[in-house]
Amino acid sequence: MKTNPHHQTSPEDRIPLPQKIFYGTGQISNIILALAIVNLAPFVLTVELKVDAFLVGLALGLPRLWDAFTDPVVGYMSDNWRSRWGRRKPFLLLGSVSVGICLMLMWQLPQGWSEMAYFWFFLGMSLIFYLAYTVYATPFVAMGYELTPDYHERTRLMGTMNFIGSLAAIPMAWLFAITQWDIFEDGVQGARVLALGLGVMVIALAMVPITLLKDPTKHRFLKKDPDARTHDGKEKLQFFAGLKTTLKNRNFRMLCFATFSFFPGLILIQNFSSFLVIYYVYGGDNAAASVLLGWSGSLAAFLGVVFIPLVTFMGTHLGKRKAFIVCAGLALFGTLIKWWCYQPSMPYVNLIPGPFIGIGFSALWVLMGSMMADVCDEDELHTGERREGTYSAVFWWIVKLGLSASLATSGLLLNATGFNEDLGASQADGVYFAMRICDIVFPALFISAAIYFTWKFPLTEELSYQIKAELEAKRGKVAMLHEEGAQA
Template identity: 45%
Template sequence: MSSKANHETPSKKKLSNGQMFSYGLGSIVNNLLGGAIGFMSIVLNVGLGINPALVGTLQAIPRFTDALTDPIMGYISDKTRSRFGRRRPYIFIGAIGVGTIFALMWQLPAGHSEMFYFWFFLVGSIVFYMFYTVFATPWVALGYELTSDYHERTRLMAVMNFMGQFAWISLPWFYAIMENDRLFSNSVEGARTLAIIIGVFVAVLGIMPAIFCRESYVPPDVEKGAKKSVLAGIKENIAMFVKGLVITLKRVEFLKLCVGTFFLFNGIMLVGAFSSYITIFYVCGGDTDLGARYMGLFGTINTAATLGSIALVTWISSKLGKRRTFVLATAVTLVGSLLKWFCYDPLLPWKVLLPAPLMAVGMGGLFTLMGSMIADVCDLDELETGERREGMFGSIYWWMVKLGMALAFGLSGYLLNITGFEVDLGGAQSAATFEMMKMFDVLIPAVCAGISIYAVWKFKITEERSMEIRDELELRHAAARASKVTA
C-alpha cells in the first residue's frame, strides 16, 4: 500500500455531528416512507374488503411510475442551479409534500364501493410516489457529495444506515397499532390517524437535511446561450437525459456495485418468507405461536447484530478499505446462510437463532459501504466527464434495488408453489416439500452472496486510487475557481 492508504481524515473534511445527524434523520424518513404503504396496505383488504389482487395491483402500478420518475428527478436535481443548492430545495419541498399526501391518501371515506377505494388509493399512491421521489432522489445524492473524504463517506453512510434501522424496527408495529381496539374502533380509523402522525413526523424530520446539511460541491454556472423555444429546450434536455443515462449505465465500476447489491439484497429478500415458513411449519411443526416467538427473537437478534455490524464494518473499512470489507462482510453472510441448513432442527428449535447475527453482517455492511463506494464512482465519473451526477447514479442504484425487491416479492410466491407447499396441511407437508424449502432458503442467498462477492471483487477504486482522483479533481476545481476570479 502506498503512503496514501489508510489516511486519517483531515479535520476540515470531517462533517459536523449536526450534519451527520440531520442527514441520518432523512434516512428514517426514507425507510419509513418506503415501508409504510406495504405494512399498512393490509387495511385495504382486512378493513375495507378490497380484493387482495386489487391490493396487489395498487402496490404494483405506482412502482412503475416511480421507476420512471426516479432517473428524471436525478437528472433534474443534477442540473439545478439555485442559491440554495441542487438538492436542498427539493428535499424541503418533497418532505412536506410527501408527508401531506401520505396523511391524505389514508383518509378513506366510509361507505363507498371497492372500485371507489381502488381509484382513490391509486391516484393517491401515484402522487405520493412522485413526492417521495422529489424528496428521496436528491436526499440520496446529497449523501454522496456531503463529504469528499474516502473514510468520512463511509462514516456518514454508517450513521445514515444506523439511524435508518429505527424505521425498520417501527414498521412491523403499524398493524398492531391500527388494529388495537383500545386506541381505535377499527383498523381503517387506525390507519387514518396513524397516517396523519406519520405524515407530520415525515414532514418535520424530512426537512432537517435541507435545513442543516451543506452542499459542499458548487457546480459551474450554466452558460447562457441563444434563447431557445420551449420545445427545443425540452428536446435538448431529453437528449441530455438519455445521454447521461447511457453514460451512467456504461460506468463499469458502478455496474459492479449494482450487481453486488442486486444479488446480495434480493437473494436474501427472495427467500425472506421461507425462513418463517420453515421455522413455523418444519421446526415448530405448525405451532404458529412458538414459531412466531422464534421469528420475533430472530428479528431482534438480527436487528441488534445489524446495528453492531454497521459499526464493525465501518471500523474494518478504515483498515482494509471498502472493497475488501464488503467481500468479508458478504462472506460472513454466505457462511450464515449455509449454517441455516444445520440449524433447522425440530428437536432443538432454538438453533434457528444461531445464523441471525451472521446474516445481519452482510446487510449491515451493504448499505454502509455501497453508498460510500458510489460516491467514489461519482468522483471517477467527474474526472472523466467533467460533470457531477450523484442524482443520476443514486436514482439508478435505488431504482435497481426497488426493481429487485419487486421481482423478489413476486418470485417468492412462485418459489413457494414450486416446493409443493399446501397451506391446508399446516405442519404435515411432505418431506420433499420441506427439503426443497430448506434448499431454496439456504442456497439462493448463498449463491447470490457468492455472485455479489465476485462482482465487487474486481472493483477498481481502491483507497489509493480514490485519493489520486480526489487530488486531481481538487486541482481542477482550484483552477476553475482561479479562472473564474480572473474572468
C-alpha cells in the same frame, strides 16, 4: 513487501458530527418509507384480508417499474436545479410532504372489498407513493455523495447515517405486532392508525436536514444565469447523454450488480421466512408469531447498529471492497444455517441467523454508498460534470428493478411450492420442505453473486486519492461545512 500508505483525512475534508447527525435524521424518514410497505403489506393484505400472495407481490412490484421512468427524471432535474437553496433541498421538501401524506392514505383500507378491489386500490396508491418517495429519496442520497470529497470521510458519513437509520429499523420490525394489539378491532384497523403516525413522523424528521444541514456545494449551483439553457456559463447536463454515460461506467455497473444481487436476493424469500414462522413454527397463531418476527427483526436491526462502527472501521482500514466481502460472507453463513432454525419445539432458535445477515446489510448500506461517491468523482474526472443525482437515481432504479422482480416473483415462487393461504397451517405434504429449500438456496446464490461483483470493483483507496488530487488540481478544493479546526 511494499504496502500502499493509509491516507489520513485532512481537517478541511471532515464533516462535523452535528452535520452528520442532521443528515442521518433524514435517513430515518427513508427507513420508515422503505420498510413500512414491505413490513405491512404481506400481513395486512394476505393474512388479514386474504388477498392472494401473487397479487400482493404484483401490487408491490409493478410500481418499481414505474421508477424506471421517474427515478432518472428526478435525478436529472435535481442535478440541473438552480436555486438559492441549492440543488437538492427543494426536492426534499416537496417529496417528504407528499410521500408522508401518501403513506397515511394508502393504508385506509375498508373491510368487505373484493380481492381485486384491494389489489387495484393498493396498486394505484403504490404508484403515487413511489413517485413521491423518489422525489425525496433520490436527491437525499445524492446530497450525501456531495458532503465531503474524502475517501474515508465518506465511509464515516455513511456509517453515521446508517447507524441512525438502523436505530429506526428496530421498531419497524414490530409494525405487524402493533397492528395485533387488543386496542384495535383487527389488524386492518391497526394498520390504518399506525400509518397516520408514520406519515407524520416522515414529514417531521425530513425537516431536520432540510432546515439544518449545510450544503457545501450550494454556492456552485445558485440561480445565476437568466438563460435557461445554461448554468454558470455551462450547458445543462443532457438527459439521455447523461444516462448513457452513467450506464457505460463499468465501475458503476459493478456496484449496481452487487447491490442488485444482495438486497433483492434476500427480499425474494422474505415472505417465505415470515410464513414459515407463522404457519410452520406457530401453527397459524398470528399473535404469537408476530412477537417472534418482531424480536427477529429488532435483533437484526439492533446488531446492525452495533456492527456499523465495526463496518466503518473495517472500511477505513481494510478497504471498502475487502470489508464488504468479509461481511457478505458472514451473511452467507447466516443464510445457510437457517435450515436448522425453524423448530416448532424451540421457536426462538429462529433468531440465530439474524445477526449474521444483519452485518451483511450494515456493510451494504455503509460501504456501497461510500463507493458510489468515489464513482461520482471518477466520473467528474472524465466528463467534467457532477451528476450525483443521476448516479443515485440510476443506481437505486436498478436496485428497485431487482426488488420489483423479487416481489413479483416471490408470490409466484410461493405459489409454486404449493402454499395456499386459505389452508392456514394445514398445508399439503411437502409444502413446508419446498419453502425451506427456497428460503436458503436463492439468497445464498444471490449473496455469492454480490461477493463476486464487489471483488471485481477496482477503485481502491490509493486510486481514489489520486482521482481526488487530479480533480482539485483542475477545479480547486470543495468548500467544506465546518469552521477551521472543527473535528468530527
